[in-house]
Amino acid sequence: MVFDARGLEIALGSYVRYVDTGTIGEVLDVKTQDGMEWVKLDKTELWYRSNLVELLDDKDIKKSTLYDDRDNQDLDIEAMKEKANALEDMQMDSSVAEGGG
Template sequence: MAFDARDKEIALDSHVRYVDTGTIGKVLDVKTTDGVDWVKIDKTNLWYRSSLVELLDEKDLKKQFDDDGNDELDVEALKEKAEKLENMQMDSSVAEGGG
């Protein structure tokens, strides 16, 4: 039994987000080695410490539909959106205060 960063139990086939990079994926496997819990995520096929991932609720998952109408989580689109937000520059000349 593995728990996420918020002490929620992680089950197989649940979706999680790795907090350091924002990587989102479905949990393929769970294991404990030397007292440390690990989860394997399908998107990267890598193992992550369970205490460094967050369990995602249905409301957290944004579903995208492809041309065939198949329901699929578009992880790459979510990464691109997050990247754009991170790269946004603030500009003080956009608005001026009145008065």
């Protein structure tokens, strides 16, 4: 048995979100190695420490019609255009952050 960041048990086939990057995936495998618990996600085929992921409810899982066409859903072209326009209108400011060197 492996547990998520909130102490909930993670089962094979459940969906989790990696807290640091927001990566969501289905749990393909679990393992315990050197006292640490790990889960392997389908989207990246990578192993993540189980205490750094959160177990998701069905309502938390969003299907991406852009990348996941298995449901044969229509793309919302207008919504995609709005997102693209919002990104184009974003202003860059050099005073936001400074380099470390």
